[in-house]
Amino acid sequence: MLSKYVRRVYPFKIDIVKCGVHKCSTISDVTSKEAVGKRMKVQGWVRALRNMKNNIFVDISDGSTCEMLQVVIPKSLTTGNLSYGSSISAEGELSLAPNGRTELRAVNIDVIGTCKVEEDQYPFAPRKTYNQEYIRQYLHLRPRTRKFGSLLRLRDLATAVIGDHLRSRGFINVHTPILTSNDCEGAGEVFTVKPYSEEILKSMKKENQSNEEIYFNTTAYLTVSGQLHLEVAARALTKVYTFGPTFRAENSKSRLHLSEFHMLEAEVAFITSVEELIEEIELLVKGVTEKMIEKGTSDWQSMGVPEPQWLNKSFGCLTYDEAFNVLSDHASQLECPVKYGETFSKEHELFLVRYNNGVPIFVINWPKSNKPFYMKECVDNPSKVAALDLLAPDVGELVGGSIREDDYEKLKLKLSAVTNLSWYLELRKYGNVPTGGFGMGFERFLQYVLGIQNIKDTVPFPRWPHNCNL
Secondary structure (H helix, E strand, O other): OHHHHHHHHOOOOOOHHHOHHHHOOOHHHHOOHHHOOOEEEEEEEEEEEEEOOOEEEEEEEOOOOOOOEEEEEEHHHOOOOOOOOOEEEEEEEEEEOOOOOEEEEEEEEEEEEOOOOOOOOOOOOOOOOOOHHHHOOOOOOHHHOHHHHHHHHHHHHHHHHHHHHHHHOOOEEOOOOOEEOOOOOOOOOOOEEOOOOHHHHHHHOOOOOOHHHOOOOOOEEEOOOOHHHHHHHHHHHOEEEEEEEEEOOOOOOOOOOOOEEEEEEEEEEOOOOHHHHHHHHHHHHHHHHHHHHHHOHHHHHHOOOOOOHHHHOOOEEEEHHHHHHHHHHOHHHOOOOOOOOOOOOHHHHHHHHHHOOOOOEEEEEEEHHHOOOOEOEEOOEEEEEEEEEEEEOOOEEEEEEEEEOOOHHHHHHHOOOOOOOHHHHHOOOOOOOOEEEEEEEHHHHHHHHOOOOOHHHOOOOOOEOOEOOO
């Protein structure tokens, strides 16, 4: 009955070739030599324009690739509104230019949107280069710059490759909540969430409730981590991961911090050692980087990134005590003195990477006093926890992880002062298993592998203190 109903309401066949954007070919489709001799229609934005005697030569880009297509336009077809930055569609035959590259010899051209650079005060003039700080002032126009276009395509590729890699390793993607009632890290660097409408708050309020508790009957936050929720899922699915937005209310404008970023987090059941996590993390970082180079070669080259030398080398590994001794032995080369039991500064992290000849290095078995409640004590030394940080050149900490505390009584003591994590403790009562996991900041990963100085240039619309534009 349903199929008859559909045929009655839609008694026609849709010809996809004739619908909307499908009339046009993408530039990534037409730049191959196999397309030469075919009549094509393309559309995009003018990135360069050269006015010659009989023809105008225009380079256009449509975002499908970092490469541009040269369109040869007879002057008889042009009008005064064709300029740098304008959007156009062009139809004609593909041929080979004298330099061997594919070009389109236009027989029809249409200017879709004009761009009068000087009159409209368009901030990016032709044949000029700009530093990233200047470009960052124009987030709504930044994707049009060639290098940032390559970044966005590589970011998309990395997202897909991460999912493929983890799926091949048996991980299942779990969508953990963005709104949460817990501060996983316990550092208080959270954003609270409540309705904007005072009328809603007034209509829902119960006695002795703060404004932050009215809507959900508890204070709600933007998530700082999906880890605790992954621990729930891992006790049913064994290997799980989540990949989504994360928020930190840090008062930092450094080149390594954002208020909103994406975090890749994974959790594995039935593991008991950081060595098992180390193997998984090293496979991930190397595997994703290799696929990005393989599948995004032209954009990788457009970014000017050399192929990483560390891909063929094993990552290093030191215990916290060993790392502390290395830093102490080289104290004269450090501006900030190292103190035992404290976390390492960015200077310390980067020095340890240099000490390992520029190859990423794991630091494991950290002092318990400066790590979160959920980390498990080391069997041979209860003053330490089975935790790891992966340190990388230029960015320092890239990945953090640990084996989780699975002992019910020990965790009960740690959580005695916490009221909203009774469910987390209860996980250790019913069919409990040991688990471990890790988290990697996606933007910091991109910053590292693509050699980007400032993390604000790895994300389309960065947010940091005093800046939430667009």
